[in-house]
Amino acid sequence: MSARKLLAIAGCAVALGAGASAQTVLINGAGATFPYPIYSKWFSEYNKVHPTVQINYQSIGSGGGIRQVTNQTVFFGATDGPMTNDQLIAAPGKILHFPTVLGAVVPVYNIPGVTAELKFTGPVLVDIFMGKLTKWNDPEIARLNPGVSLPVADITVVHRSDGSGTTYIWVDYLSKVSDAWKAKVGVATAVNWPSGVGGKGNEGVAGLVQQTPGAIGYVELIYALQNKINYGSVQNLAGEFVRASVPSVTAAAAAAAGKMPADFRVSITNADGKGVYPISSFTWLLLYESPKDKAQSKTMVDFVKWALTDGQKFCAELGYAPLPEPVVKLELAALAKIKIS
C-alpha cells in the first residue's frame, strides 16, 4: 500500500516535470574549466533575458567535454585545444568549432631579491623548461634583463600535474619556437616533462612558485590578475617584449583573423603582429552541425549569437579578452550553417 502511494507520488512528479519542460528548454553541456567563469556568467545573464532557457554546464575538463559531446551525452562541448582530425572522424556527426573568448598563459617566478618584471624570449623559456638553463644568473637570462641583478640561485621548474588547457597553450607556444621541444616533448594537455615538479591546478602551481625560492611556472592570465601575482613579459615575433593584458591578447586574435581557417581550428600562439602577446589562445564551443533536437538547436544558436555579440561585454570584468570584430563576423556566418529546423 505504501509502495502504491509512492508510485502515485512519483507519477505526479513525472507529470509535473513534463509540464514544466514543455515551456522551458533545458540544454546540457560539458567541457573546459578555463572558460567556466564567463560561461556561467553568460548562462545566468541569458536566463535573465530569456527565462525559458536553462543551460547547464559541467566544467569537467576539455578531454571530458570532447568525449561527452562525441558520445552525445551532452548537447554541446567546450574545449581549450581544438579537436584533432581523428577525434572529428570518430564523432557520429559533423562537429563545428566556435571560438568564444580568449585567454593567455603567463610565466610567473619567484627569485630572491628580484622585484623587477623579467623579460623572456621563447628560446629562453624552452631552455629553462628543458632543464638546460639551471641558474638564474645564466648569461642567456641576464642578457635579456640588463640592470636586474640576478642571483646565483638554482632554477626550479613548476608545471601543471593535471591535464589542462593551460598546459596545452604553454607547450603549443614552446613547440612553435623550438623544434627540439616539438620533437622531444610535443603538444598535449599533459606531456612528459623533461624537468621540474608538478602542482595541481593554477593554485597548485602558483602556491609552489610563491613558496620555492628560484621557482618558475606558468598560470592563466586571469588567475595571475585575480591573485595579483607578478608575471614576466615575453618577446613576440615582431621583437617587442609584451606583457599579457586584455588588449594584447585580443591583438593576437586580430592578427590571426586574416588567416582564419573555415573551421576556426587555429592556434594563435606566436602570432605575428604589433603589440601581440604570443602565448594566447581561443577557447571553443563544440556544436553538431545537424543535431537531433531542433528545438534545442535553435535555442543554442540564439544563445551563441548573443554570447558572441552582447555577451562579449562581460569579458573584461572577468579577465578574459573579447573576440576581435572580424572573427565575430566569420563566426556568425558559420553559425547560420547549423540546422535549426
Place this chain on the structure above:
Amino acid sequence: MAGGAGRTRRSGDLGFRLGTGAFAVVLVLIVCAIGFELTRQSMLSIEKFGLNFWRTQVWDPVAGQFGALPFIWGTLYSSILALALATPIALGIAVFISELCPNLLRQPLVFLTELLAAIPSIVYGLWGIFVLVPFVRSVESAMPQALRSLPIFSGPPLGVGMLAAGLILAVMVIPFTSSVAREVLKSVPGAQREGAYALGATRFEAIRAALFYARTGIIGAVMLGFGRALGETMAVTMVIGNNPRISASLFAPQYTMAAVLANEFTEADTELYLNALIEIGLVLFIITLIVNSLSRLLIWSMARSSSTAAVAAPAEPPTVEEAA
C-alpha cells in the same frame, strides 16, 4: 509438541541465513565486477603493452607510450614510509589510551584521534602545501652536507616530494590504525593482564603480554592503515611533486597511481591514454588485493602457530616466561 513453532523458527533461520548469504555474495560479485570492468575498459592498453606496462618507466601521453613502474614505485614507497612513521605512534596512542591513560583524559583523546580521521583529505592537502611543505623544505635545507651525499637524501631541497607525502600520509593513517588497535586491546580478556601480574610481571611486561595476545588484530589495524595509504589521492597529489621518475631519495618529487588518475583522467583525450589510465586503476586494484591477501596469510599463520603454542604450553603466555 513444539514442532510447529520449531519449524517456523527454523524456516526463519533459513531465511535469515539465505538473506545474509546473499549480501555476502553481492559483495563478492561487486569485487569481481570491478575487476572485470577495469580489465574490459583497459583492453587497448593491455593488448598494446602487455607486461611491459608493469616494468617500463616512460609515461608520455603525446607519444602514446605508457609504463606504470614509476607510479607503482611511488605508491609503495610512500605507503611503506607512512606505515613506518605511523605505526609506532599509532600503537603508542592505542596503548596509552587503553592501558595507561587516566580516566578523565580517555574520552577527549579518543575524540581527538577520531576527529583526525574526519578531516577531508583536501584540507590535509592544503595544509600540506602551505604548512608542511615549507617546514620540510627548511629541514631539508638544514641537513648537513655529509648526509646529503647519501642517495636517500640526494637532490635539491624542494619541500615537495616523497618525504612530505610520507609525513602527510602518516598523519592521515594514525587515527585509523590507533582506533582499531585500541578496540583490539580493549577486547583482550582481563584475565590475561591479571595472569601476568599474578606471575609478577611489571606493568610494561603485562602490556607486552596483552599486545602479544592481540597481535593478529593489531596487524589487521596496521594493514587497514596501509590500505588507506595506498589509495589516498588528493592530499598526496598536492605534496608529492608529481614527477614520474623513480628515485630512492626522500627529497625527490615522485608520483603515485591514485595521483596520476586524479590528475590526468579528466583531460585524457585519446582512447589509448584513457585505457592506460584505467589500467593504472587495475594495477592499483591488483596490488591492493595482493597486500590484503598477504596480510590475511600473515594473520592465519600467526593464529596457527599461536594455537600450537597454546597446546604445547597452555598455562603460560610466552612473553612473561622470563618474568615468572
